[in-house]
Amino acid sequence: SSKMEEILSDGRFSCVARDPRFWEMPEKERKVKIDKRFRAMFHDKKFKLRYTVDKRGRPVNYSSAENLRKFYALSESDSDLSESDSKELKVKKKKKKKAKGKGEGDS
Numbered sequence: 001s002s003k004m005e006e007i008l009s010d011g012r013f014s015c016v017a018r019d020p021r022f023w024e025m026p027e028k029e030r031k032v033k034i035d036k037r038f039r040a041m042f043h044d045k046k047f048k049l050r051y052t053v054d055k056r057g058r059p060v061n062y063s064s065a066e067n068l069r070k071f072y073a074l075s076e077s078d079s080d081l082s083e084s085d086s087k088e089l090k091v092k093k094k095k096k097k098k099a100k101g102k103g104e105g106d107s
Contacts, residue, residue, distance in 0.1 A: 031073040039074055 008017045016022050041047040042065070049064040 031071060033075040034072050035075050041072075042068060 007013050047064065047068065051060055051062040051064070054060045054062070
């Protein structure tokens with residue numbers, strides 16, 4: 001870190017710190033947003049490949065699912081919808097269970 005400070009304090013490279021072209025991208029902008037139609041690719045076996053060697057022939061224990069999570073994210077509106085849908089389903093199931101329990105106790 002101190003070496004980087006030395007480089008940025010140098011007059012020749014001081015503009016690099018202020019230039020937005022060299023800033024790191026935020027996590028939200030880095031990932032490609034996909035909608036709920038394609039969310040199955042995160043857990044479907046057809047999209048998961050196991051690698052035993054990397055591109056240079058070195059042995060690795062690696063999966064393509066890690067790349068999918070690294071480069072893709074569900075879009076905000078779809079992830080909110082899916083969370084609210086799952087909450088509604090849980091509430092409906094609880095109501096059904098309570099209704100069944102009351103009906104069984106009366107008979």
